[in-house]
Amino acid sequence: MLRSLLFALAIGTAGSAHAQTAPSASDIASYTGLHLAAHEGDVEEINRLIAAGADVDIRDRSQRTPAHVAAFASHDDALIALANGGADMNAFENRVYDVLTIAAVADDPKMVSLAMELGNAPDLITSVYDGTALIAAAHLGHHDVVARLVEGGAPLDHINNLAWTALIEAVVLGDGGADHIKTVQILVDAGADKSIGDRDGVTPLQHATSRGYAEMVEILK
Template sequence: MLRFLCLVASLAFSGASQAQTAPSAAEIASYTGMHLAAHEGHVDEIKRLIASGADLNARDRVGRTPAHIAAFASNDDAVSAPAKGGADMNGLENRVYDVLTIAAVANNPVLVSLAMELGNGADLITSVYDGTALIAAAHLGHHEVVALLVAGGAPLDHVNNLGWTALMEAVVLGDGGNDHIRTLQILVDAGADKSIPDRDGVIPPESKGLRK
């Protein structure tokens, strides 16, 4: 049990350093072309640049494409434009995040749905923890996003490199409030396996209010 609690504390600490990082003010000031248009949501400029042959998958210094930039800025139309022009919607930036996981962490159901419609796979392995958008959303109790990802075919029982599923993360890293209880219920109702243990053999404990 001590090892288990230490792992939780370690994850909380390391998560601060490994989390998604939106472009800084200095990075934004350096942007030109597609990256600048994506950040500002200038769809007509994105289309003009596409027509002129601009690189739809160009990377900034930490590997963000224009689609990543638009997702961080919650500029939905600016995500659609490069995608429809042929941009790779399953590209990962240097911290191993895709547009879908960025949207899931931001609790943006509209962008989550859009990303999947544009071809961003809900089964993509993301983050330094080898997780998924579903695990990220479950961890945070973003139940509306969790429901969308489940409906979109996200793997319910994927185990990340910490040994945890989405269900386990919602229990261990959740606050026990209504958002996490609703998240757990969605996962269980969808068929998530409650018997999958972590590396220490611990299984998700029963949560108050969770239907059998």
């Protein structure tokens, strides 16, 4: 009984793992300089401010850099301009998210690839769950993002502080539907270790079997 309660609590907690905080209306109203230009995708203004000596990694009250703001707003060209101006592509905001994980959670495959091209490392340990961008994307069934992260060299078998890998999260936190099935297939095809269990030793196959996820079971056998 206790184990079941703890498992349910873990699922409920992990369910909010993707609950990043985008700039609020009040944040945006307070923005000036590079934060405002990043939010608006104003590349010309970004370049002008950087040339004038603006701090390209200046932080807002939630420790977001302009690069984080550009990622939340899905402004690819703004992110490129910031990176070309020396922005730290591996910086974390106050919830321990980087540009790559922000893009992964937003299901923005193009920005995921772009972030890695601009120097955002795919193996950073992100979020309070000590996860990765790949785990966040697998959790949500964002299979196109998962594919790009795998191609970019993201660690397949990282274990977060819930004792779950990306493969386990795709099963345990997924709905067994097409998106999560594709996610599982991509991870397995890439060589994710199917034998790694959770903290109780329960493997992805056993989780899929207990949930009646027949297509996942076939992939994981």
